[in-house]
Amino acid sequence: MAKTHDIIFQRLDEFKIELPSWGFADTGTRFGKFLQTAAAKTIDEKLADAGQVHKMTGACPTVAVHTLWDFPKGQPLAAVLKSAKKHGVKIGAINPNVFESQQYKWGSLANRSASIRQMAIDHILHSVAIAQAVGSNCISLWFADGTNYPGQADIIERKRAMTEALKAIHAALPAGMSMLVEYKPFEPAFYATDIADWGMAYVLARAAGPNAKVLVDTGHHYQATNIEQIVAWLLDENMLGGFHFNDRKYADDDLTLGSIDPYQIFRIFHEIENYRFRNDAVPALAYMVDQSHNLKPKIEAMIQTVDMAQQLYTKACLVDRKALAMSQASEDLVRSENILKDAFFTDTRPLVAEWRKAHGLPADPLVAHRESGYERRAATKRGKSHKTDHSFI
Numbered sequence: 001m002a003k004t005h006d007i008i009f010q011r012l013d014e015f016k017i018e019l020p021s022w023g024f025a026d027t028g029t030r031f032g033k034f035l036q037t038a039a040a041k042t043i044d045e046k047l048a049d050a051g052q053v054h055k056m057t058g059a060c061p062t063v064a065v066h067t068l069w070d071f072p073k074g075q076p077l078a079a080v081l082k083s084a085k086k087h088g089v090k091i092g093a094i095n096p097n098v099f100e101s102q103q104y105k106w107g108s109l110a111n112r113s114a115s116i117r118q119m120a121i122d123h124i125l126h127s128v129a130i131a132q133a134v135g136s137n138c139i140s141l142w143f144a145d146g147t148n149y150p151g152q153a154d155i156i157e158r159k160r161a162m163t164e165a166l167k168a169i170h171a172a173l174p175a176g177m178s179m180l181v182e183y184k185p186f187e188p189a190f191y192a193t194d195i196a197d198w199g200m201a202y203v204l205a206r207a208a209g210p211n212a213k214v215l216v217d218t219g220h221h222y223q224a225t226n227i228e229q230i231v232a233w234l235l236d237e238n239m240l241g242g243f244h245f246n247d248r249k250y251a252d253d254d255l256t257l258g259s260i261d262p263y264q265i266f267r268i269f270h271e272i273e274n275y276r277f278r279n280d281a282v283p284a285l286a287y288m289v290d291q292s293h294n295l296k297p298k299i300e301a302m303i304q305t306v307d308m309a310q311q312l313y314t315k316a317c318l319v320d321r322k323a324l325a326m327s328q329a330s331e332d333l334v335r336s337e338n339i340l341k342d343a344f345f346t347d348t349r350p351l352v353a354e355w356r357k358a359h360g361l362p363a364d365p366l367v368a369h370r371e372s373g374y375e376r377r378a379a380t381k382r383g384k385s386h387k388t389d390h391s392f393i
């Protein structure tokens with residue numbers, strides 16, 4: 001048991017989750033927004049909120065940022081770096097934005113217009129330059145590109161345009177920088193999204209070059225899709241780059257992690273730990289949160305997600321893999337399934353709390369955050385002027 005305890009502590013030490021700057025700002029649905037007085041409006045406020053989550057959990061040292069929303073023209077990068085340092089976090093993945101400008105009505109990298117494609121490439125290369133300047137080694141790409149009606153465009157022409165553009169971007173990446181390619185089956189395109197599933201993302205990332213990998217957003221699949229199987233395949237092909245964590249009931253709902261189906265996330269972590277069991281190592285994976293809850297207080301929702309990720313990951317680390325291998329070899333499927341269930345139903349809260357105490361962290365980060373009075377102070381300071389308008393990806 002002592003050995004298991006040590007291994008879990010080591011795994012939790014290594015388990016870092018990146019927070020999205022956009023998860024601290026007011027967001028909404030296409031029907032409207034319900035504003036929160038404490039929601040962050042500036043990049044400094046977003047980094048402060050992320051810093052609070054990191055202070056409570058000790059698991060979130062980096063923050064993913066959006067080029068357009070967080071680095072508007074004229075925003076000095078030095079000020080962002082200073083602010084990150086002040087709040088005890090670092091800048092993580094840079095997310096270019098090639099879906100909001102009017103020019104992208106017919107797409108960005110897959111647009112039939114060479115000049116619009118170039119405009120999108122230039123913006124992404126600008127994001128690469130920002131990444132370099134702020135010490136980030138990752139750009140994370142999601143495209144709204146696609147068509148809404150049969151016959152609207154030539155699917156192969158768009159595939160080739162996307163491939164060529166991603167190759168050009170990869171060729172310009174500095175050494176050590178990775179490029180993550182995210183997929184999504186539909187929305188905003190409702191007929192043929194240009195990168196609709198993991199197979200398309202895989203083909204494009206392979207074509208782009210060795211530093212391009214696939215990003216799995218847990219909300220970007222059809223209901224019956226076996227996400228953990230995709231994860232296992234991508235890992236075994238050395239093509240898994242990371243995750244956007246969230247949960248959903250219907251489509252890309254961007255709810256907090258494990259709120260609907262914690263067993264799904266457990267099964268994903270189980271496949272990652274199974275890969276480690278077979279190979280003695282797991283490639284560096286970017287674990288990132290991508291949630292855009294509209295009603296929960298932003299910081300509480302983020303702490304809830306980070307805690308849930310730690311609990312489910314710990315459960316996956318508790319799977320008795322030797323016993324599972326033996327059980328599988330004897331075709332004992334009842335026992336095999338129960339080995340997973342035994343780990344899943346283990347109450348990991350005491351163990352995770354112990355890990356936190358060993359690191360000088362609050363045993364219960366949510367309670368500690370509520371007691372800190374941070375939310376109340378932020379609400380007072382930030383007042384009621386809300387003007388950010390963030391999409392959800």
Ligand SMILES: [Mn+2]
Nearest residue numbers: 217244290393
């Ligand atoms: Mn995402």
